Amino acid sequence: MKQDGPTPDRNPTQKRMTDRVHLPEKRFFRELEKRWKRLTPDICDVWLFVCGRVIRIRFGGSVFFTLLSTAFAHLIIKPEKQADLTILACSGNKLPLPELPFSTSAFGQRCELTTDPESGIEASFMMGPDILSMLDHEQKTAIYWIRDAGTVPAFEQAAPFRHLFHWYLRRHGWILVHAAAIGQQNRGILLCGKGGSGKSTLATATWNRKEWQFAGDDYCAVSLKPPHIVAPVYPSAKLTIESSRMLNLDIPEHSPTDGEKSILFAPDSIPNQLPNTLKLVGLVIPSRRHSPAFATQLTPVEATRHLAISTLYQMPHAGEKDLQDLTRIARTLPAWRISVPQGRPQDALKRLGHLLEKPENYCT
Amino acid sequence: MSEYKYRINRPAVSAESFDNEVIIIHFESGNYYSLDAFGTCVWEGLEAKANRESILRHITKQFRTKKEKAGRILDKLIGQLLAEDLIIETRDTPDPWEPTLISEPIELPENAGTLLKFDDMKDLLLLDPIHDVDEAGWPHTRPESDTKAND
Incomplete structure (x- = not known):
């Protein structure tokens, strides 16, 4: 039985873990974004019209682009001046992932990663294929990273970016x-x-x-x-x-x-x-x-x-x-x-x- | 049990009330639940952070039953809700609760206060990823000996 009440003092190790969970997700996001931008010129852009919103997906790598864009063939539109959401997609083949700023206690049952609500970031990490999804609502930018572009699971090819779409669409009437x-x-x-x-x-x-x-x-x-x-x-x-x-x-x-x-x-x-x-x-x-x-x-x-x-x-x-x-x-x-x-x-x-x-x- | 104070175990638990039924979802266990009309009264009280006396008073206005009998059912149901981790004890001061009655009292149904539990969707929850990583977080994998110890 859980009991609510004053939180007992944590030992120093537990406190360090808690600090690591809540502080640096925003910095991590910016760092990943910076590294992603260095991937140019091998970038393939796709513009989509999804539920009334313009979404630009920037694939860092052509193999990756071919694998994940098939599912969206019906949503592709001509490039627009501005996107409502930009997704930066890349794989570990092109961009090794820096150490995640999350401890084990941040990993949830449904792949969710606990972030500080004030960061405006929602995140998930799917073990196995190792897919990191992060959406910064304030910046209207998302990051999608998968360990190996050569082994994208079939379920991911059938419905890519669904965590990002779920988080984004629920704030826009869908x-x-x-x-x-x-x-x-x-x-x-x-x-x-x-x-x-x-x-x-x-x-x-x-x-x-x-x-x-x-x-x-x-x-x-x-x-x-x-x-x-x-x-x-x-x-x-x-x-x-x-x-x-x-x-x-x-x-x-x-x-x-x-x-x-x-x-x-x-x-x-x-x-x-x-x-x-x-x-x-x-x-x-x-x-x-x-x-x-x-x-x-x-x-x-x-x-x-x-x-x-x-x-x-x-x-x-x-x-x-x-x-x-x-x-x-x-x-x-x-x-x-x-x-x-x-x-x-x-x-x-x-x-x-x-x-x-x-x-x-x-x-x- | 007369002085208990509880709250809903949010955010692990979400619930939605209908006229005479409540659906409760526990995101960590993967179980979901259904409460009958009696349980719906109890849940409304728990949502309102009411104490036992207020909840019991509401029940005896909604159902034609003796207070003692309703109290026994209430305490049993609270015990089940606690055991299923749907509510947790709290030291908060209970809020005053005077719900408005929308209908005449009805006979207390047989088996009132039943908490139905469903586990058929459990497999949809993905496996706990924690066993695959150590305290430093991904990508530091847990040493093999630790993993085996957890099996």
Whole structure:
């Protein structure tokens, strides 16, 4: 049991550790920025338009640029005079990382790094691939560093910079959610639920079906103010060879792979099915359990559980405000659990089409 | 337990209240929880930094039940919330709390004060990175012997 109260005197070692956690993140950021600028002339710039904001990503290295920019092909715009956010991206191959100014106590469960709130910096470090993300909100500058540009994991290629985007977008009226998004005629639904529930099966079943639009398989951005809209920030999907054959899709030779699945990007494979945005008409939680009724309406509490929890557990620094924002979305939109029997996603899609057309018919 | 004072274990814990239910998320354990209508009254009191007496008074206005019975359920629930690290003891002075009643009292449901616990999303929380680094922080890796000792 934890007890609150006066803090006992720390021993000198503990005090030193605490000092190191809170003081130098700003200096570290500036130092890294300075070293990054020395990388010129090997810099590739990409300008993106993401949820109404202009984001300039400056890649320090062409290999790196090729690996991480594929996911954003649909967001690329011509260079602008000014960016709302500039991301300086580099790898350990070009720029060795100075010692991080964080002790072990600063490392959180969701990769977050504890920073002094007064620094205006949010940070995360993903162990394994060793990816450092730092966003300085005041300076409108972010740093993205990965140990080895030659071994960027497939999940990172499918959804790069997502910690930075999450922190940035939540201050500008959007939230990055862990959900798939599909639609018809610019009206969409979010498919929520944990892994194995069938959301990806259903989302990828829309590929090569011209009446459907696809905005993402894993992460997409939802506007915080109603009417809620969803934007395809990461329109990629993981497919096995069998499922890609069923959908008449060619897997490009150099597609990144995650286990037995290949990652396909909608802008390459199904460019005509990619919407700018979809107006959300509801949340859908697929279930593999057979049910006599196709769709059962859920309460806002149930909808919040499915939408919020998996999102919050994956995003560093997500907390009370994000839970409130996600709850507001779940309270505003109707939500249904739908039955998607194994091996028959097309049947469920057909009925989802009806739901999209007349959601009021499925509300009690 | 009559003099206890507690507060929500923020920022490790976030919660959202609905009409008759509260969803509570513990970001460190990866568990999430649901409280029923009785628990919702208790949570509202904890949010307001109220003491036991104020919370109990509110409960007996919301539910038709004897004070002793409500008190037993309340104390049991507080014990569970503490055990799950959702609230922590505090030495703060409790704030006065006089919530407005929005409905007539209802019968106390059977199993009132139930805290439902869910752990099905735990795997989404990434592995604790601490075991891979030593006190100096990344990139100083923990010596192999230390790592093994932690296994």
